[in-house]
Amino acid sequence: MNFSGGPSRFEEKNVTTETISGVNIALNNQYYCTSSWDGDVRCYGIQKNGNSLSSSPLSRIGVNSPATSCCWNAESTNIFCGTLGGKVYLWDVASNSTQPQEIAQHNRSIVSVSLNKAANVLVTGSLDGDTRLYDVRSPTSCMNIQSNGSLTCLCNGVDQTRLAVSNGRETFEYDVRNPSQPYNYIKETEEDFVTMMAYSPSKYLAEGTLRGIVKVTFFNEADNLKKDGPTFRFRVGKRDNVQYTVSGISVHNPTEGFLTGSSDGCLVLWDVFNRTKTSTFEKGLSSNPNGISACAYSYDGSILVYAMGYNWDLGAPCTINKAYKMDMATHLYIHNGQDANANKGVGTSFSRR
Template identity: 25%
Template sequence: MSTLGGAGTPNPNKSFEVVQPPTDSISSLCFSPKGNYLVASSWDNQVRCWEVQKNGQNVGSVPKAVMSHDKPVLCSAWKDDGATVFSGGCDNIVKMWPLASGGQLVNVGAHDAPVKEVAWIPEINLLVSGSWDKTLRYWDLRQQTPVHTQQLPDRCYTLTVKHPLMVVGTADRNLIVFNLQNPQTEFKRISSPLKYQTRCVAAFPDQQGFLVGSIEGRVGVHHLDEAQSSKNFTFKCHREGNDIYSVNSLNFHPVHHTFVTAGSDGAFNFWDKDSKQRLKAMARCNQPIPCSAFNSDGSIYAYAACYDWHKGAENHNPQTAKNFIFLHLPQEAEVKGKPRLNTGRK
């Protein structure tokens, strides 16, 4: 067994293994908003769906469907109906998959370079896609031309939506904030509080700010209101000794509003930004974690363990590297925030 992330076991946290995982590295994970259906996109050009069945403290998975792109798939997202999946990737195409009806794939639209992110925005009934062609495009599913194309300062690496807030992280450490009530205008552009390349962003559940993670094992907590700027801070994570690993994924818990980081060190950690505490550090897998997701009620946390390309194609051996998707059942102590210390101030 190739241990790309170092010594150790593939599944030190005794998580439940998803059956029939992708045959190449996993690029995104997302749960249906309506039920325990998990979708993964992969470098093997496929988008797969499983039904996740939770029975007490046991979890099983049943493969439900698979569809293909012509090239590696980089992103996936559900429509709020829980019946439709969107995906995009290196074929520059945004696709729609009517999963519930077993319908045929539909090309929603196209970019001029790979599609890195997709997100459905139910409040405005539009799909947004972000690409390495330095644009965001908004799609009305009834037409194949974008209803709006938004120029970005550089390639889109990551985006997060919590209506009306959308934050886009691009190359060169740009963070562009949009108010989706007026999506054709940038609300604010800031330079990342982190010194190195942005990997992931996550909007606060209350839309008052966002988290940003970088390749340098650090997370920034940023509030949009200048009056709240004293609450902004950065912290180190996903480091061991002198080894520094990328923060690849940030997810807020849908109920407790704590969050989890996952990194190229193969670990995932639960945090409470309000009390500035780490709630739980999980054991390291022997491969990086490139992506992760909570289900709609936060009772299941899915994470991938596979090669994440940070050492380039020459260090990837598809014959020996196995790709895993694991399901972890978060305990309350891991995800429930701790009361803030009383500082005596009102």
């Protein structure tokens, strides 16, 4: 076992050599899964020893196309994954199946597969502009939502039937119990292009952009302790006059703080209400950066899993200026999500744009 970075962080060495595109932790906290650009989908078991966590590989499958996203079902028995070829697969892990079952086909690449726990529906989103809702007990589409352009990201409410979908320039919010019309519409500014989103359990929607801006929109303006309106913005991932993309957002449900990952390799937990850093899990690098390619907290916030690797932010590796060195190695870490005092950064204010 390799507890690099201190006893609270464990590096899983049995990983794909290609970039990991998605991570998700099962609701029972016993497993997590990864998807990657070589078409690998992997399942790992989680071991706990006091405050320390580790993991071990359990099984893997291939889906014959780059795997772009993955998630668990509510029972922690099945893994869903989406591919660059537009297919959505179900992998029955509980029965030790080695063959994925195709359950859906979009016309273009899958952007996201995720579970809306409150409604118990699988939500799939694609570059074809469609967001589809599936009853996980019967793999047939029960609703189709158009995003008015190629979908860039989506997110589900925590224990709520909220659903947000974005085409980068526009964001639409729905209630999946009645998704025929959005209940809220957000027109993004000209300089913003939304690539990541996450809901907190009860307070806000967080959006990350291509230019490294994070925007927080409160459901109730009274929850904004600074009393400066329903939204605020701040910048992450900027160093040496280079602006890095927001490459991951995950909410810590118990505190309703959220984690941001950026393509310079920085991974930071924020107190959104007091607008300060809570923890810095990865400081990032200004030279030879290895970006955060995926990150996820467990539902109860006790476990954090994240991956690092080149996520094609600067284009194909062969086209990158050789003076700008990139670390192409893939890394996968599991971290005690409650160890908020590791590399403590309390009191560091947000960098307003």
